[in-house]
Amino acid sequence: MKYLVFILKRLVSLIPVLLGISFIVFFLIRLIPGDPATTLLGSHATPDAVRELRTQLGLTKPLWSQYLTFLGHLLQGNLGYSYVYDSPVGGLIQTSLPVTIWLLISGTVFTLLIAVPLAVLAAARRNGIADNIIRAVPVVGLGLPAFWLGIMLILVFGLKLGWFPVAGYGDTLPEHLRGMVLPGFTIALTLSPILIRSLRASMIDVLSSDYIVTAHAKGISTSRVVLGHALRNAAVSSVTVLGVNIAYLTGSTLVVERVFSLPGIGQQMINSILGRDFPTVQGITLIFAIMVVVVNLLTDVTHAALDPRVKLA
Amino acid sequence: MSAATSVGPVLPAVSGTRGRRRGRWNAPLVAGLVLFALIVLCALCAPLLTSYDPIQQSLKDAFLPPGSPHHLLGTDALGRDVLSRLLYGARVDLRVGVLAVISPFVIGSLIGLISGWFGGWVDAVIGRIVDMVIAFPFLVLVIALVFAMGPGTTSIYTAITLVGWVAYCRIVRGQVLVAKEQEYAMAARASGLPTWRILLRHLLPNVILQAFVFSMSDIVLTLLAIVTLGFLGLGVPPPTPDWGTMIQEGQQFILTKWYMSTIPGLAVVLTGLALALIADGIVEKANK
């Protein structure tokens, strides 16, 4: 119940941000040089069709009225109409969004699997050999392009070793899961350096605190002290770092989906860009922003769940 | 959370490094600078290092493997020399990468300065705009903007500026809020100097360091964004050589000619590493 109120309050506070997002997305179309109607229909459209669309889109009305119409449509769940696919944008996104969400989840899971043990090891054996190697990881990892990493993983684990499919998403759940391994791993490799760095730093901080000495003084095992006491405390500060970076790297799903031919919204966005399908690009941009907002919300909720000191009121 | 954390990937300061030397230089900084200088030198001396035109096609010489007599790194599908495309690509990507950091840095810092100094409704409005922009994943908004404005380097600069300034704005604003309360700022205010002079001569030098430190890792991210745009076919228009485009072209032949994607990828990794080392070194220096 406490959490429900907390989440509701958060949702209400998000309204201005969501309005802002819709505003930016609306104005994207204004950046296109020339007439939006011509752009939407393509250069081969007849003048009649262009004129009809202009009226239909309300391009003859003042700008603020156009925005209100756009916002009204959004509130009804209407993301626009794709003239290239001849179908509502909402429908297109509905089929591809689950793939992207799966990708984000598997990427996050892999990130945790890679980063948490390494960071804990580095912090527990501070200044040891393992620590020095692990500390170099973020520096190398920062400049690693996700798409190139994906190609290399395909090359080694897909083509040479044949362990995982090189492309696609399959049709059944086991196929989905297997298809998600390499893409998820790619995301994880770009995300984990940041998490390793942050988690190692907070683990070192936490391990020198008094309550760790208290825990040691109880005579419980060192692993219990590190995992039961230190990690939970270090997670409190690192979960925010992870959340912010998942939000930031939501953009790289776009590239990873492209490399692995996954039919998610990122792939859809690139295809729509190449096909100059503006309403779809606009709709997906909006969905991406909403995903970031949702990830941030989840981060806040996780943070509040991990740290009893956060006031839920 | 500090101002820097909400926009780019968060780079917490490395804590607990042992045996830090006191001098002006540290190991990552030196290594990064040397590596970066080598890369820049190679890019500048491209005409001396290779005699091939990077966009000259020669279909009969297509798909030569690395180590071929006249083509050290082989040729691509259109018979263009890979080494010269790599070197000329460095010129393009490095120039765009560095330039695309300067304008967000300048604009973002100025807006942050104004936002922090004046506060009130100015700060509130700027704050709302920042919130809007950071709600989008960096790459998605850049791509959407480049698409809307049409391909070309101008679009890339503009898009990255429109999205990237918010990071600098937040960092500088946070610093100004602190600096504003300090004695030198009060003294400058009391002396009746014009506001712009207080801001630029007295405040700016004191608040810009954090933004500069961030800009170092921002260059890495911007370079990656540019290469990614190239990979997606939204970057520098062909036939201009660009590392992202080269990786994308090589991907089609990954099964038989793995090196075609690997070589330009390594160039990106190496450049990224050099810049990341510099960033790390500067963070270390700044934290002293």
Add this chain to the structure above:
Amino acid sequence: MTAPLLEVRDLHVDIPLSHGRLHAVRGVSLSVGVAESVGLVGESGSGKSLTLRALLGLLPRPARIVSGTVLIDGEDVTGLPAKQLHRRLTDTMGMVFQDALTALNPVMRVGDQIAEAPLRKLGKSRSEAKAIAIDLMTEVGIPDPERRYRLYPHELSGGMRQRICIAIALSTKPRLILADEPTTALDVTIQAQVLGVLRRLKQEENVGLLLVSHDLAVVSQTCSRLYVMYAGKVVESGTLLDLVTAPKHPYTFSLLRSVPDPDHRVARLLTIHGQPPDLSEAIGGCSFAPRCPFAEEACHQREPVLAPVGSAAGAVIRESACLRVDTAERWTEMVSEETVSQQ
């Protein structure tokens, strides 16, 4: 005579510095009997807290034990393998820290923190561990323990938090509690309550106490025997009564004179001038000599050793490390003469 519960012999603790090392604990020996309350007194930096921490093998980084022997029930445990040693030490002793807020895990319910050792170490079931924790909370005087079991440290008052810490220290069923300035962070009334808890444990549960404090008032309320530390060494030891009424070391003497005593109404408080010595350097003579009102030429040259003073009164041996211990009876006069001559 039975062996003491805990005995430490010639403990040395170092803190490595970028240049050289800080020799923080310089050959401390002490013992605590079964169900005995012993105080370890000294100013901050005297090495008393490090001594206490070293006893449980919980020195803060990068401090380390250079040498020393620890005996439990007369048995030398120093040679045990690390894991067994840790087990043996933590089975015998529990620890209470100065700042209860930082000593408690902020994201764990206080009850779970008390129940952890019974659950993880003593092999109790979940419900048994919880029952033990609630009993302990009652024992240290926490009202309504079932409700407080589920609270987090930040939801409790300072005094309650310190009681939780004591309960945690008791959760391993130790025979001795090591307490490092346990009441310094509390206000006076709460301080008295917490000290009351510690005293009662000794009387009712036969749990001994080794209390570290800079505050003579705190120590005199709880302990029957004292060790006085200065610059990494024990300079004097004896019963509370002996030390307070007839100090045999000028440092103890000055320490006592710096405390306002409502019963004796000392006309003038004695301030200890100067700073404690730099422990990263070798000290030639007596480490207190530069600040000592009674120091002679010899004090700066020759290092005094801790030696029995007078006749052994009963089982407790009185010890002092002062070359001029034979003049102790006249110290009070000497100081008043000096103050008079200064005026």
